[in-house]
Amino acid sequence: MSSTISSLTSTSSTSSLYTTASSNDEMTSTDFLTLLITQLQNQDPTDPQDSSEFASQLAQFSSLTQLTDLNDTLSTLSDTITSSLSSSTMSSLIGDDVLYDGDSLTIATSGETPSDINFALSSDASAVTIKIYNSSGTLVRTIDAGALDAGTDSVSWDGLDDDGDALAAGDYTFTVTATDSAGDSVTSATLVKEEVTGVVISDGTYYLQTESGTLLALSALYGVTSHTD
Secondary structure: OHHHHHHHHHHHHHHHHHHHHHOOOOOOHHHHHHHHHHHHHOOOOOOOOOHHHHHHHHHHHHHHHHHHHHHHHHHHHHHHHHHHHHHHHHHOOOOEEEEEEOOEEEEOOOOOOOOOEEEEEOOOEEEEEEEEEOOOOOEEEEEEEEEEOOEEEEEOOOOEOOOOOEOOOEEEEEEEEEEOOOOOEOOEEEEEEEEEEEEEEEOOEEEEEEOOOOEEOHHHEEEEEEOOO
16 A cells, blocks of 8 residues: 555656646756656655666756756857957948938038938839928928939038028938839938947947947948048
8 A cells, every 4th residue: 555655646746846847948957856856755665766767867967957058158159259240340330431310411511512411212213302401490492303213312412592592500301202103102211321430339239339429230220331521
């Protein structure tokens, strides 16, 4: 009778532990060792576990521990390599111009020619119109850019308003609307071009820093070109 009770106790305890371990996504080395010890504590004294089987289970535990440690090491190494590549890639862009989402334009001195107006088109457009607004939101200039191809495009602006007068120094914004040959709307994105001045780390992530202090991830870029004054 005692042998039967011991056997039932062993089956119940081990089954409970297996249920607990299987409720997790994966068995840890601690789960494995707990199961092994419980199995030994509840084995039938009239029929003890075979020593060769026990040695095999210990070998499995050792292999599991080594594989877990190796996986952690490889994961850490992968993170280090990724960070190193990101830093190296970004550092190589210092001194270049990058394009990113934005709609700002600046006239530093009245009468000077500001930077080109940059934008992107999702498909070829037969008609592109650019509208420039001052800081008060007043429309000051409309430019008919004509037909342009899909991708990133740029249009020069002389810094004058619709009457041909030089606009005052200050900040301006712009919009882009485009249509194709069938008269359907073409999706556009307004862009800002700035020089990359450095690379910074924020919360463990690398970012490009532009001349205005804007921080950009590589995924935020529309394009990279050599810097021109």
